[in-house]
Amino acid sequence: MTAKTTTAGVAYDVHGDMSETDRRDAAMKGFVREFGAIAAAHMESCVRCGMCANACHFYVATGEPAYTPINKLRPFEQAYHRHAGPFAPIYRMLGIVPSVTVEKLEEWQRLIFDACTLCGRCTLACPMGIDIAELIKEARHGMYKAGLIPERLQLMDRTTKAWGSPATPAEDFADIINEAGEEFGVTMNVDLPKADYLVTVAPAELSEHTKALADVAKIMNRMGLSWTYHSEGFEASNIGYLNGDTELQEKMTRRIIDTAIKIGAKTLVLPECGHAYGAARWEAARWYGGDIPVRVIHMTEFLQEAVNSGKIKLNKIDATASFHDPCQLVRRGGVTKAPRDVLGKLGVTVKELQNHGSLGVCCGGGGGVVSNVRADPIRFKAFELKRREVEDAGADRFVTACGQCRITLTLGAKHFNWNKKVESLLELVADNLAD
Amino acid sequence: MDLLDFARGPALYFALAVFALGTLWRLLGILLLPWGLIRSPAREGSPSPFSSALKGIVVKLWPHKEFMAGGFFTFINGYIFHLGLAIVVFLFVPHILFIKNLFGISWPGLPSNVIYAVGVITAVSLIAAIANRMTSPVLRLISRVDDYISWVMTFLPVLTGLLAVSHLGARYETLIALHILSVAAFFVWFPFGKLMHAFLFVFSRAMTGVRFGHRGAQL
Numbered sequence: 001m002t003a004k005t006t007t008a009g010v011a012y013d014v015h016g017d018m019s020e021t022d023r024r025d026a027a028m029k030g031f032v033r034e035f036g037a038i039a040a041a042h043m044e045s046c047v048r049c050g051m052c053a054n055a056c057h058f059y060v061a062t063g064e065p066a067y068t069p070i071n072k073l074r075p076f077e078q079a080y081h082r083h084a085g086p087f088a089p090i091y092r093m094l095g096i097v098p099s100v101t102v103e104k105l106e107e108w109q110r111l112i113f114d115a116c117t118l119c120g121r122c123t124l125a126c127p128m129g130i131d132i133a134e135l136i137k138e139a140r141h142g143m144y145k146a147g148l149i150p151e152r153l154q155l156m157d158r159t160t161k162a163w164g165s166p167a168t169p170a171e172d173f174a175d176i177i178n179e180a181g182e183e184f185g186v187t188m189n190v191d192l193p194k195a196d197y198l199v200t201v202a203p204a205e206l207s208e209h210t211k212a213l214a215d216v217a218k219i220m221n222r223m224g225l226s227w228t229y230h231s232e233g234f235e236a237s238n239i240g241y242l243n244g245d246t247e248l249q250e251k252m253t254r255r256i257i258d259t260a261i262k263i264g265a266k267t268l269v270l271p272e273c274g275h276a277y278g279a280a281r282w283e284a285a286r287w288y289g290g291d292i293p294v295r296v297i298h299m300t301e302f303l304q305e306a307v308n309s310g311k312i313k314l315n316k317i318d319a320t321a322s323f324h325d326p327c328q329l330v331r332r333g334g335v336t337k338a339p340r341d342v343l344g345k346l347g348v349t350v351k352e353l354q355n356h357g358s359l360g361v362c363c364g365g366g367g368g369v370v371s372n373v374r375a376d377p378i379r380f381k382a383f384e385l386k387r388r389e390v391e392d393a394g395a396d397r398f399v400t401a402c403g404q405c406r407i408t409l410t411l412g413a414k415h416f417n418w419n420k421k422v423e424s425l426l427e428l429v430a431d432n433l434a435d
Numbered sequence: 436m437d438l439l440d441f442a443r444g445p446a447l448y449f450a451l452a453v454f455a456l457g458t459l460w461r462l463l464g465i466l467l468l469p470w471g472l473i474r475s476p477a478r479e480g481s482p483s484p485f486s487s488a489l490k491g492i493v494v495k496l497w498p499h500k501e502f503m504a505g506g507f508f509t510f511i512n513g514y515i516f517h518l519g520l521a522i523v524v525f526l527f528v529p530h531i532l533f534i535k536n537l538f539g540i541s542w543p544g545l546p547s548n549v550i551y552a553v554g555v556i557t558a559v560s561l562i563a564a565i566a567n568r569m570t571s572p573v574l575r576l577i578s579r580v581d582d583y584i585s586w587v588m589t590f591l592p593v594l595t596g597l598l599a600v601s602h603l604g605a606r607y608e609t610l611i612a613l614h615i616l617s618v619a620a621f622f623v624w625f626p627f628g629k630l631m632h633a634f635l636f637v638f639s640r641a642m643t644g645v646r647f648g649h650r651g652a653q654l
């Protein structure tokens with residue numbers, strides 16, 4: 001990897017040995033390759049009204065016009081018109097749309113990776129209904145192919161390829177699970193040959209949030225379910241989904257789904273992780289060419305089922321709480337009611353943030369941004385939007401259902417010496433199981 | 436052949452031909468691409484793709500209040516000139532007669548003085564739109580040449596129409612000829628720039644409507 005800066009002083013990272021032309025062509029191919037009717041209709045429909053700017057936390061927090069969502073696609077828009085659009089041959093012949101230069105791609109690395117969390121709020125603001133977030137995700141496919149992604153994301157990519165997870169080698173997985181079981185006094189199931197539920201994890205749970213591993217076990221055991229963790233398929237966060245490495249995305253998706261099929265699981269439970277939900281719940285079928293013989297649900301949906309079915313009873317917490325809506329789970333996933341149902345069963349009165357549900361403001365760390373230190377300054381600015389809303393809502397507690405959001409918000413709180421704990425919904429449930 | 440005959444004869448027919456063929460080409464160029472419809476199972480109880488598509492088209496008529504703070508002017512002004520254009524184009528009696536001559540269909544119109552007033556409002560609104568585009572840092576950054584050409588192509592017919600109705604600047608026949616020529620230019624440009632959104636919005640919104648409906652997510 002080489003860290004460089006463009007002539008305009010914008011930092012970017014480059015990976016692999018490629019000539020500039022090859023790099024550019026790889027980016028174009030990676031982007032244009034899978035072009036379908038939906039992406040094309042969206043690339044063609046922009047009227048440059050600027051409404052999307054009002055939706056993006058990075059623009060709102062900084063007032064920097066470059067952070068206008070549609071601007072993040074600019075080189076790719078150019079590539080689309082030159083190589084894939086209906087008038088591409090004419091444009092090329094007349095030289096109306098020039099080729100994208102590699103410098104432009106380098107400059108845009110900051111906008112496509114550092115300044116976009118793939119949160120999709122812009123999609124809700126666009127009067128033309130353009131799914132801008134999805135297009136930025138596709139632009140990342142091109143950037144990955146060109147070796148133009150931030151170093152931290154590349155590192156996680158390499159580690160995941162080698163280990164099967166960005167957090168730990170697969171060989172160590174069972175040990176981590178068993179240690180968490182001992183530490184928190186819970187019976188763990190790992191690598192069982194057969195189970196109805198395959199439980200998967202996110203990297204944070206293998207490092208900072210190991211209690212979550214035990215919390216799930218505690219609830220599953222209490223419900224008397226047949227469940228297991230499994231060393232062959234445990235990592236659900238799917239780095240390929242956010243860094244643009246589609247091959248890795250496919251591999252990671254197949255790994256968990258195949259493991260579920262192998263052990264005869266009917267349900268695959270995703271961890272408290274938003275991107276895991278995007279990758280496994282909504283995109284997995286793409287790699288299988290059709291329906292998957294396993295039900296894929298998020299931890300929050302699992303908790304909702306658990307409390308609604310009456311299989312677990314909860315002690316009432318007499319408190320108010322605000323819920324931070326993880327973007328991939330709520331806005332882009334449709335799981336808006338489940339966390340509120342669960343909070344309700346805990347006896348918690350929800351004091352909604354000013355922007356909540358599908359319009360909630362992103363934590364600022366999704367899409368790999370929290371791992372990318374280069375983005376720290378704007379991430380902290382975006383955090384201030386959230387902090388203001390939490391303070392205005394004035395609830396006792398602050399809860400969310402995504403480990404990455406939790407880490408991002410906790411880092412923000414620490415940075416500003418803000419004394420508010422960011423809690424996990426799963427943990428709240430596990431800690432309040434009634435006898 | 437004088438200018439007026441040229442304008443409502445060859446010029447207009449040429450323009451309509453470019454408009455029809457270009458629009459068809461662009462739409463087919465998009466819609467004939469693979470649709471990639473393999474999807475994970477829909478959320479239980481999610482609406483049919485058809486109603487999600489309709490919902491997408493309708494919901495997007497009105498911005499969420501959360502985005503009004505920064506987008507109020509764009510939203511209001513956008514509505515003013517779109518409605519203004521629709522009223523002037525389709526409810527001005529001479530336009531209706533013109534369309535009747537071309538296609539044989541007609542409908543009742545509005546009094547000329549009402550149309551004139553709407554025309555002036557539309558022109559002012561279009562000027563406000565371009566002023567906003569040229570001064571707002573966000574819009575300046577994201578604007579393309581297309582945005583300015585499309586503006587000119589929209590503004591000229593409004594301007595020449597107003598001049599013709601008020602008999603200002605030249606002989607009436609010349610003004611009408613210029614008006615028709617500006618409309619012809621509008622049609623020629625239509626398929627190549629963002630004016631196409633008049634058709635594309637249906638597809639773009641419907642597709643996102645279906646994507647979100649499938650997931651049980653709110654648009």
Ligand code: SF4
Nearest residue numbers: 046047049050052126
């Ligand atoms: S809101 Fe939509 S149409 Fe408007 S500038 Fe952004 S992407 Fe383009």
Ligand code: SF4
Nearest residue numbers: 056116117119120122
């Ligand atoms: S997806 Fe979110 S972060 Fe990315 S441009 Fe849109 S609003 Fe901004």
